[in-house]
Structure formats: structure tokens, C-alpha cells
Amino acid sequence: MAAAITLAAEAPRLSSANTGFMLICSALVLLMTPGLAFFYGGMVRVKSTLNMLMMSFISIGIVTLLWVLYGFSLAFGSGSAFIGWNADWLGLSHIGLTELWPGYTIPVFVFMVFQMMFAIITPALISGALADRVKFSAWALFVALWATVVYIPVAHWVWASDGWAFKLGVIDFAGGTAVHINAGAAALGVILVIGKRVGFKKDPMRPHSLPLVMLGAGLLWFGWFGFNAGSWLGNDDGVGALMFVNTQVATAAAMLAWLAYEKIRHGACTTLGAASGAVAGLVAITPSGGAVSPLGAIAVGVIAGVACAAAVGLKFKFGYDDSLDVVGVHMVGGIVGSLLIGFFATGKGQSDAAGVFYGDHSFDQLWKQCAGVFAVLAYSLLASAVLAFLLDKTLGMRVPEDEEVSGIDQSQHAETAYDFSGTGGGVVGGSTAQALAAAKIKKVDA
Amino acid sequence: MRLITAVVKPHRLDEIKEALQAFGVHGLTVTEASGYGRQRGHTEVYRGAEYTVDLVPKIRIEVLAEDEDAEQLIDVIVKAARTGKIGDGKVWSLPVETAVRVRTGERGPDAL
Numbered sequence: 001m002a003a004a005i006t007l008a009a010e011a012p013r014l015s016s017a018n019t020g021f022m023l024i025c026s027a028l029v030l031l032m033t034p035g036l037a038f039f040y041g042g043m044v045r046v047k048s049t050l051n052m053l054m055m056s057f058i059s060i061g062i063v064t065l066l067w068v069l070y071g072f073s074l075a076f077g078s079g080s081a082f083i084g085w086n087a088d089w090l091g092l093s094h095i096g097l098t099e100l101w102p103g104y105t106i107p108v109f110v111f112m113v114f115q116m117m118f119a120i121i122t123p124a125l126i127s128g129a130l131a132d133r134v135k136f137s138a139w140a141l142f143v144a145l146w147a148t149v150v151y152i153p154v155a156h157w158v159w160a161s162d163g164w165a166f167k168l169g170v171i172d173f174a175g176g177t178a179v180h181i182n183a184g185a186a187a188l189g190v191i192l193v194i195g196k197r198v199g200f201k202k203d204p205m206r207p208h209s210l211p212l213v214m215l216g217a218g219l220l221w222f223g224w225f226g227f228n229a230g231s232w233l234g235n236d237d238g239v240g241a242l243m244f245v246n247t248q249v250a251t252a253a254a255m256l257a258w259l260a261y262e263k264i265r266h267g268a269c270t271t272l273g274a275a276s277g278a279v280a281g282l283v284a285i286t287p288s289g290g291a292v293s294p295l296g297a298i299a300v301g302v303i304a305g306v307a308c309a310a311a312v313g314l315k316f317k318f319g320y321d322d323s324l325d326v327v328g329v330h331m332v333g334g335i336v337g338s339l340l341i342g343f344f345a346t347g348k349g350q351s352d353a354a355g356v357f358y359g360d361h362s363f364d365q366l367w368k369q370c371a372g373v374f375a376v377l378a379y380s381l382l383a384s385a386v387l388a389f390l391l392d393k394t395l396g397m398r399v400p401e402d403e404e405v406s407g408i409d410q411s412q413h414a415e416t417a418y419d420f421s422g423t424g425g426g427v428v429g430g431s432t433a434q435a436l437a438a439a440k441i442k443k444v445d446a
Numbered sequence: 447m448r449l450i451t452a453v454v455k456p457h458r459l460d461e462i463k464e465a466l467q468a469f470g471v472h473g474l475t476v477t478e479a480s481g482y483g484r485q486r487g488h489t490e491v492y493r494g495a496e497y498t499v500d501l502v503p504k505i506r507i508e509v510l511a512e513d514e515d516a517e518q519l520i521d522v523i524v525k526a527a528r529t530g531k532i533g534d535g536k537v538w539s540l541p542v543e544t545a546v547r548v549r550t551g552e553r554g555p556d557a558l
Binding site for chain 1: 490491492493494495496497
């Protein structure tokens with residue numbers, strides 16, 4: 001979406017191919033959020049599986065509505081360098097069915113819904129750092145506030161044609177700064193406020209289901225093609241196709257790099273390492289994939305795989321409890337991918353800006369990337385920490401300690417993920433307690 | 447009578463069952479169990495964080511035998527369970543006061 005508006009001799013006309021392609025891409029990006037829910041859900045302990053799934057899923061409900069009501073207007077309306085505004089788009093009123101997104105061949109509605117999916121998954125990404133310990137009501141409110149105060153302005157900076165980062169020439173093809181650094185830095189800000197899980201560094205907190213993690217990573221990988229290849233908003237000049245190829249190449253390279261790092265450092269190629277390496281590669285190629293060549297994408301993947309594998313151990317070193325490594329994978333991966341544009345951009349993809357290794361070997365693009373990366377990082381970290389602090393002082397962000405220890409699923413959702421009762425199942429084969437429970441349910445039903 | 451209990455590696459179950467059948471044992475009880483001996487479990491790695499898993503999966507086999515067969519039966523189980531590697535398990539026996547076959551009410555050695 002970072003393409004400059006080109007002045008064609010003829011005004012663009014609605015392309016049914018591009019429109020269809022973008023609607024499919026939007027659905028693919030939506031699929032990433034349940035995929036993320038499984039990726040995270042498998043990594044927590046049995047007793048907080050449902051809460052982890054729900055923290056992602058609730059974002060679909062909340063952000064969809066606020067995006068329709070005011071989000072799209074504030075993010076992509078023309079306003080200032082820092083926030084947009086378009087009164088006609090509030091509640092998506094006054095948008096014509098065939099009205100085109102300026103400079104492109106797809107309707108405004110299609111662009112709006114594609115961007116909605118990005119706005120949905122970004123707060124969901126943060127939840128991985130907060131596993132096991134945050135009140136669901138406080139989380140739901142945080143999602144709404146964070147999307148409004150942090151995501152929407154940052155998306156405007158980076159992708160709107162009058163955003164300051166866009167105008168400066170910061171390249172972020174599909175969300176390295178707006179999505180991944182943004183979510184990773186927010187995660188860091190929030191956990192510095194709310195603190196560690198009970199038993200962090202003392203109790204074992206092994207993933208309860210690595211098959212779920214792999215399922216989630218697979219869904220993310222699949223959906224990410226929509227996320228990345230769709231970000232050219234159509235595919236008339238091949239840049240979207242380059243992005244598709246680079247997405248695949250960098251992800252494969254990052255997975256292998258993470259596994260190699262693990263084998264050398266810890267002696268085994270783990271399932272969690274393969275899934276995490278793939279996600280690290282997807283994150284890193286997200287900002288850079290439209291600017292680098294496939295060989296550059298391999299370099300981006302390898303560097304991101306090793307950097308993220310090394311970074312996930314930092315939480316034990318520094319003592320902050322980033323439960324599922326949102327900082328280590330999304331923030332670090334996003335920074336790596338965004339900064340490597342300054343080295344590997346060929347000048348032949350999404351823009352003619354070339355990195356240090358191409359063109360006239362100038363550091364120009366690298367400095368621009370640094371500005372984008374560190375501005376988003378600092379704003380997101382600070383604003384998210386303030387939001388978490390305010391919520392903590394009012395609603396309270398954390399569940400009581402006894403509820404955290406006995407399992408957040410039961411206390412927050414009145415459910416548990418798995419039924420481990422008895423060997424026979426049912427009232428006949430079950431225990432007296434089960435029979436009594438069943439009797440109670442009947443009473444409620446009657 | 448004696449109760450012979452063996453806590454051994456799960457993958458030796460078939461060999462032990464066959465050996466016991468060849469010896470003439472008509473029935474046994476098998477339970478899934480977990481535990482550790484001198485080897486103290488194993489290590490697992492998740493994103494570089496190492497976890498020591500103390501309890502490893504085992505199976506517990508219980509057989510009732512007449513006094514004169516007990517020692518020989520223990521030898522049969524030990525031979526079938528042995529891999530020579532650490533964690534092969536343990537076998538022990540206890541005196542049993544009585545045993546009853548539920549279906550017929552037979553008692554003592556007749557119930558075996």
C-alpha cells in the first residue's frame with residue numbers, strides 16, 4: 001500500500017480481477033487472527049488455553065466495529081501528518097459502491113475491509129505477552145483504547161499519503177512498523193506495568209500442545225500471503241507477485257536458521273523452534289518484501305531467524321515476563337526486517353530507493369528506516385504503558401493471584417478447554433461428583 | 447502366595463507378557479505409571495528454556511503367584527524387561543494373605 005499515487009493519463013477503472021483478489025486477501029488476513037489464537041493457545045498451560053484463544057478472538061469483534069464507526073476515517077482520511085479525518089467515512093456512510101481508492105483499481109470498501117483485518121490482528125498480537133494473568137474485561141477495553149490511541153495514528157503515519165513517515169520515505173510494505181514493532185513495543189510497555197506471571201522462572205510453564213502451535217503457525221503462514229501479497233492493492237505490475245515469492249523464501253530461510261541456531265546452542269531442532277522461526281521470517285519480510293530480491297529475502301530470513309532465536313532468551317536475563325515472546329519475535333523481527341531495507345533494497349521493487357548494497361551505496365534509506373522504526377517503537381511503548389497504567393489504576397489489569405494459580409479460564413470464562421474427567425465419561429461411567437453435576441444442570445434447564 | 451510387582455519401561459510390555467505366558471501365568475494387571483529412579487527423568491528445551499522433567503512414563507505389572515513359583519517368576523520378568531540401559535525399572539514381591547476369584551468364590555491358590 002506504500003505505492004505513491006501515479007498520475008496516469010487515464011483515470012483508473014474498477015478492476016474486477018484486483019477487486020476479487022483483494023477480497024480474498026482480506027479473508028486470508030482475517031484467518032491469521034484465529035491462526036494466531038491457536039499459535040498462542042498451544043503455547044500456554046492447559047488451564048489458560050481458552051483465555052489465550054479469546055484474547056485474540058475478541059479483537060475481531062471489537063476492532064471490526066470501531067473501524068467501521070471511526071477507525072477508517074481517522075487512519076486513512078486526509079488530515080494532518082499525525083492523524084487523519086474524513087467525516088464522510090464515519091460509520092462508512094457516503095461511500096459509493098464503485099468509488100475507487102485514489103490511484104488504484106479497487107473500491108474504497110475493499111481497501112477499508114483489507115485494512116480492517118490489519119487493525120484486528122495487531123492488538124491480538126500483543127496478547128501473547130500477557131498470557132495467564134489479565135482480566136478479560138480490562139483486556140477488551142485495552143484493545144479498543146489501544147487500537148484508537150496507538151494503532152490508528154501509527155497506521156496513518158506509515159501508510160496514509162499525508163502521514164509523516166510515508167512522506168519521509170520510510171518503507172513499510174505490509175506492516176513491519178505499523179503492525180509488528182507496534183505490537184511488540186506495546187507488549188513490552190504493558191508487561192513492564194502489569195508484571196510477571198506468578199511462578200515466572202520458578203514453575204515450569206511448558207507449552208501444553210505443540211500440535212496446536214504448529215496448526216496456528218501454518219494458518220498464519222497461509223494467511224500471511226494475503227497480508228503481504230495483498231498489500232500492493234492489486235497486481236498489475238508484478239510487485240505483489242514478488243512479495244508473494246519473498247514471503248515464502250524468507251519464511252523458509254528463517255525457519256532453517258532458527259533450527260540451526262537451536263541445534264548448535266541447545267542440541268535439538270524443536271517443533272516450537274520451527275514454528276517460531278517461520279513466524280520470525282514472516283514478520284521480517286513483511287516490511288521489506290516489496291523492496292528486496294528473493295536472494296535478499298533469504299538474507300532477511302536468516303538474519304531474522306538467528307536474531308529472534310537469540311532475543312527470546314533476553315526475558316530470562318532481564319527478568320521481564322514476555323510470556324510467549326511477542327517482544328522477541330515481533331518487535332525484534334520487525335526491527336530487523338525494517339532496518340535491512342536500508343541495506344538490501346534493490347531500487348527495482350516497490351520504490352526506486354536503494355539500500356547500502358545497491359544503487360549508489362548510500363545510507364540515505366537506512367536513516368529513514370531508523371527514523372520510522374524508533375518513532376513507532378518509542379510512541380507505542382510509552383502510550384501502551386500509560387494505557388495499561390490507567391486501566392490498572394481504575395479497572396485493575398490483573399486477576400487475583402489465586403485465580404491465576406487455579407487457572408484464568410475458569411475464573412474469567414466459566415469454562416475449561418479440555419475434559420479430563422473419568423475414564424468412562426458420561427454420568428453412568430463417571431464419578432458421583434459428575435452425576436451430581438449432571439443433576440444440577442438438569443435442574444437449571446428445567 | 448505372593449504378589450509380584452514390576453515397574454518397567456513401557457516398550458518391554460509385550461516381551462514380558464509373552465515370557466509370562468510361556469511360563470504359564472494365566473493373568474496379570476497392567477497399569478500406566480510414572481516415576482523416576484537414579485536417572486532422574488530427562489531435559490526438554492522450549493525456545494532455549496530448559497525444563498527438567500522428573501517423572502518419566504512407566505508401566506506397573508502385577509502378578510499373583512504361588513510361593514514356590516515366585517523367585518522363578520521374578521527372574522522371568524527381569525530377563526524380559528532388561529535392556530541394559532539406565533531406567534530399566536524394578537521388580538519386587540510381597541506376601542499375600544488371601545486371594546478370591548470373584549466369579550466362583552474360590553480362595554487361595556485355586557483362585558490364581
